Amino acid sequence: MFESPRTPNTPTAGPAPGVLTSLLDLLPTMDTAGLDEADLIDVLATAEAAKNALSGLQARAAVALDAAVRTRHLAEGLPAEKAGAGVHTQVALARSESPHAGHRLVGMAQAVVNEMPHAHHSLATGRLSEWRATLLVQETACLDAEQRRQVDEQLLADPSVLEGVGTRALVARARKLAYAASPSAVVDRARRAVKDRRVSLRPAPDTMSILSGLLPVAQGVSVLKALTMEADRLVGIGDGRSRGQIMADTLVERLTGRASAAAVPVAIQLVMTDRTLFQGDGEPAFLPGYGVIPAQVARDLIRRAGGLRTPGTSTGGADDLPAPQQLAWLRRLYTAPETGELVAMDSRTRIFPAGLARFIETRDQCCRSPWCDAPVRHHDHVLGWAAGGRTTAANSAGLCAECNYSKEAPGWRTETVTGARHTTVVTTPTGHHYRSQAPPLPGDTS
Ligand SMILES: [Zn+2]
Structure with a gap:
């Protein structure tokens, strides 16, 4: 989130929501039939500029909303640090975006409208896209308002410099100017980036998944080196697997403490119909944290896990821990055959059991x-x-x-x-x- 003055530049002509609604009604009726090739190119270019200009309008609206909500919250007696709470979510909902994107959009709007007048002008007149404006804001995020204004002036005072410049080249220019404006701020930012380290999982095709770790560079290199050394060692003594396969298996073994081919290592929770499990039905199953998986893959997972308890015994609590002799423990939650509703229990306590x-x-x-x-x-x-x-x-x-x-x-x-x-x-x-x-x-x- 960017700290910035609370007085946005006020547009001279206020946008009436009705004008936008009329435009939206009009657009689907605009016909491209009968236009020659040159006209069609003009339609493409002008529509692109109009989208950018609308992004500029959205930025000003977000800044004005933020100011209005903060003023109201303070008048209602909310502490200053809580004033403006929820604005990014309101912006996100209105724009069909996630709250995470809402933070980025409000931050971009405040920086561009309040601290980067040339970027704002380029956006508002259709020369700069919202995404490119967001990247310029990110590249100057470590600077104070005055330094950011200086970079904005150097980079965009002449808007024609944007013509023909690719996004990567634009970012490189902004990064160089930001470093020149404040070398220490850029270095401090690199140090602070360590706090963003994290691990995530996302689905890949063919029921595979991609496990990613965002790590400080030294740690990332040492993890890869440890896996490479183990692959070298095993290939050297005649292991039949490829280096890539050994590295992947070693990653799983060292993190879970179990041989990767032997079992599903931790409790995972498959959701499937009884028809899929017992009658070979083709209805896909659902694996939380991953998504939809084919019915046969789900049955294979269960077969490999082995040692399952009977359906209906999963009630949470200590009895869900795997018995020592079990290689793994797949917890099954059954869906009702007709409605797909899961079967749940209620509780008298405030805490969800x-x-x-x-x-x-x-x-x-x-x-x-x-x-x-x-x-x-x-x-x-x-x-x-x-x-x-x-x-x-x-x-x-x-x-x-x-x-x-x-x-x-x-x-x-x-x-x-x-x-x-x-x-x-x-x-x-x-x-x-x-x-x-x-x-x-x-x-x-x-
Ligand atoms: Zn959420």
Whole structure:
């Protein structure tokens, strides 16, 4: 988040939402029939510029919204550090983006509108795209407002310099100017980047997955070196596997403490219909943290895991720990054959018990805020416990940490409504509504 003055540049002619709505009504009726080749090129170029100019309008609207909400929050007596809470989520919802993207968009808008007048002018007149503006903001994020203004002046005072310059070249120019403006700030930023280290998993084709680690460079190099050395050693004594295969197997073995080919190493939770499991049905299964996997692959996983307990014994708690003789433990949650609804239990306590928490994570798959793809971190009472909300599957939603926090900002309301699947509606302080429906599960026929 960028610190910046709270007085945005005010456009001279205020945009009436009605003008934009009329434009939106008009666009689908615009016909390209009868245009010659030169006209068609002009349509393509002008439409591109118009999209950029609209991004400029969105940036000014986001900055104005932020200022209005902060002023209102302070007037309502909110502490200064909480003023403006939830603005990025409102911007994200209005733009069909995730809250994470909302942070980036509001930060970009504040920096461009308040601190980079030339970039703002290029955006507003259609010469600079929103994405390229975002990259310029990122490259100057470590500078103070005055230094950033200086880079903006040097880079974009003459907007024609953008013509023909690729995005990578533009970023390189901005980086060089930022370094010249403040070498120490750029070096400090590299040091601080260490705090962003993390590990993530994303699906790859053919039921494979990509495990990524964002690491400080020395650690990344040493991890790769350890795997390479083990591959060299085993290839040297005649191991039949390729170097790549040995490195992948060694990674799994050293992290989980188990031979990679022997078993699924930790408790994972497959969701499938009984028809898929017992009758060879083709309905795909769902593996939380990964996504949809083919029915036969799911059955192979279970066969390889071995030593399973009988269906229906998974209730959470200590009995879910793998017995010593078991190679692995796959926890199965069955979906009802007709509706695809999972079977859940309710609780009288405020805290969601382990079985119900697991149920919510399986039902919701990722954060239930519209457009948010982040993993579930909190099991939230849709109607708060203090307001009489019960600890039930119906009154629950899986949220990421950030969305759980935004929900607490003044003027936000969430409620469950009837729908084909579990459905909630978020109402923002401006009275806009956004629906969120749980994703379909294996066996879902709706
Ligand atoms: Zn979220």
